[in-house]
Structure formats: C-alpha cells, structure tokens
Amino acid sequence: MFFERVAIFTLQLRAKLAAFFKFMLQEIDSQFVHLIITCIISFATLLLLYVWILHFPLWIQLGYIVSYIMIVIICATIYYFHITNKKVRINPEGMEVVTSENHESRKFQQLNLKAIPLTPLQKKHIFDSFSTNYFSGNYKSFQCLILLKPLSEKDRLEWKDASPKRPKQVNRQTLLEFLSQLIIGFENLENHQMMEFVKYYFVLQNSEGASQHLSSKNISDWRMNKASYLKEISRIFQQHL
Structure with missing residues (x-):
C-alpha cells in the first residue's frame, strides 16, 4: 500500500x-x-x-x-x-x-507585398465593413495584417464567411479575394506561399468548430471564379476608397 x-x-x-x-x-x-x-x-x-x-x-x-x-x-x-x-x-x-512569429513575418515582408494605400479612416471603415459578416478579430490584429507585422497565434483573425454552396463550410475563395484586394502583389504569390500567408494571419473554422485549411484547389478555383459574391468583396473596398 x-x-x-x-x-x-x-x-x-x-x-x-x-x-x-x-x-x-x-x-x-x-x-x-x-x-x-x-x-x-x-x-x-x-x-x-x-x-x-x-x-x-x-x-x-x-x-x-x-x-x-x-x-x-x-x-x-x-x-x-x-x-x-x-x-x-x-x-x-x-x-x-x-x-517564431517574428521569423515568419520577416519572410512575408521579403515577398514584395504591401497593403494598398489607406488613410487611418479608410482602414477603420474597411475593418468595420468586413468584420461584420466576413471575419472576427480585433482592430490591432487587422493592422498587423496590413503592415505584415508579427501576430501571435491567439490573436489571429477568424474568417467566418460561409460558402454559398456549402453553408457549413468556410468560403475560402472570398478570403483570397479579400487579401487580393487588400495586399498588393498577393495574387502573384505561388500557391504554397498563399497557404502559408493565410495560415499565419487567419484561423479557418466551419460553423461546427472544425479546423479547415486552404488548398491549391481553393486557389485554382478562386483564380477562375467570376461569381457575384467575389465581386461584392471588390465593391466593399471601392465603397471606402
């Protein structure tokens, strides 16, 4: 005993x-x-x-x-x-x-990426517009994304826009369109670079809380997609520029 x-x-x-x-x-x-x-x-x-x-x-x-x-x-x-x-x-x-995050962020800064020129007021309007229906997270995290600054894992933005065909799935093509509109040079990245970028700044979870990841097929479909829901992303940007 x-x-x-x-x-x-x-x-x-x-x-x-x-x-x-x-x-x-x-x-x-x-x-x-x-x-x-x-x-x-x-x-x-x-x-x-x-x-x-x-x-x-x-x-x-x-x-x-x-x-x-x-x-x-x-x-x-x-x-x-x-x-x-x-x-x-x-x-x-x-x-x-x-x-660590610092090393990853430096790697992204070397990809010749930069955010579109925005005034502080425009940044705030865009954040407010997209955080309503497309993602959740704080403004500080959004600024880190724009400036390609280090972002801790717990502070990453959560993309929550649902797929029009599969409501329980995250709409990853709208996320790619959002980044393409926000970050100059994003569309020129290779597939694996896009996936690393998204994984670093965003958390992808469906409505049931299951983790999801960006794939090369998502990127290929996005490049060929001319659907109206992608044009809506561009319209929101143009509204505040």
Whole structure:
C-alpha cells in the first residue's frame, strides 16, 4: 500500500512538472516567465550556498549539485529558445519545434507585398465593413495584417464567411479575394506561399468548430471564379476608397 501511494505521487509529480515545462516553452516570450526563471535560478543558487556553508552530509551536497545542474540546464534551454526565436508547438502527434512569429513575418515582408494605400479612416471603415459578416478579430490584429507585422497565434483573425454552396463550410475563395484586394502583389504569390500567408494571419473554422485549411484547389478555383459574391468583396473596398 505504501509503495502504491509513492508510485501514484511520483506519477502525479511527473505530470505536473511536464505540464509546467511545456508552459514555460510555449510562453517563452512572456515577461512573467522570464521573472519565474530568474527567481528559480536565484533561489537554487542561494540554496546551493546554504547547503555547502552549513556543511551538510556529503551525499546531500552531491545530490543537490546534480539537481542544481539539471535546473540550470532546463533554464538555459528556455533561454536558448528565446534567443534563437524558436518555440514549441503542441499538436495531436506530440511536440515540435517551430520558428517564431517574428521569423515568419520577416519572410512575408521579403515577398514584395504591401497593403494598398489607406488613410487611418479608410482602414477603420474597411475593418468595420468586413468584420461584420466576413471575419472576427480585433482592430490591432487587422493592422498587423496590413503592415505584415508579427501576430501571435491567439490573436489571429477568424474568417467566418460561409460558402454559398456549402453553408457549413468556410468560403475560402472570398478570403483570397479579400487579401487580393487588400495586399498588393498577393495574387502573384505561388500557391504554397498563399497557404502559408493565410495560415499565419487567419484561423479557418466551419460553423461546427472544425479546423479547415486552404488548398491549391481553393486557389485554382478562386483564380477562375467570376461569381457575384467575389465581386461584392471588390465593391466593399471601392465603397471606402
């Protein structure tokens, strides 16, 4: 019975430590996390001095040195992720290391893209017009899209316009038309570049909350599409230019 309780406690402790470590890696850009790391290293160093100054038994001193080294390695790993602009993303298949938003945004800035010239008032009118029926998100995120600035995953815009033929599906062709009207040079991108751009700034979910993605077929259909619902996107832009 005693050993079973010890085993359960060990597994619970391991799960909590693993969850905390994932949190630290995911939120590496947070000042709160940096403060925690600093406090951990400071406390661990003070405890190391305390153990050696008071002449604890040798096995305790050596055991704590091992623990201290592990703590330093974990903290150094987190700082490495911060310095190299990397982060850990958790998906159904496990954890993977990906480049940060700053790197992705710089890549888009190198594609010779720029937003159409808009006054602050025009930007606000266009945001208000499209956020009513086409997407949801805050104005700050919309400005990041226009300026090709970094945008965190949690602040991405959600395209919600429904497909005229499949009401439960997101209308990805209207999204492409919207970006083509807003971003000069967007229509000249290759298919995979368009898909990366959309994935970086937008979240695509159908009415049931299932995630969706842009495909090469969506892009090909959009280039050939002359439907009136795409012309409506252009009309809204022209209304405020």
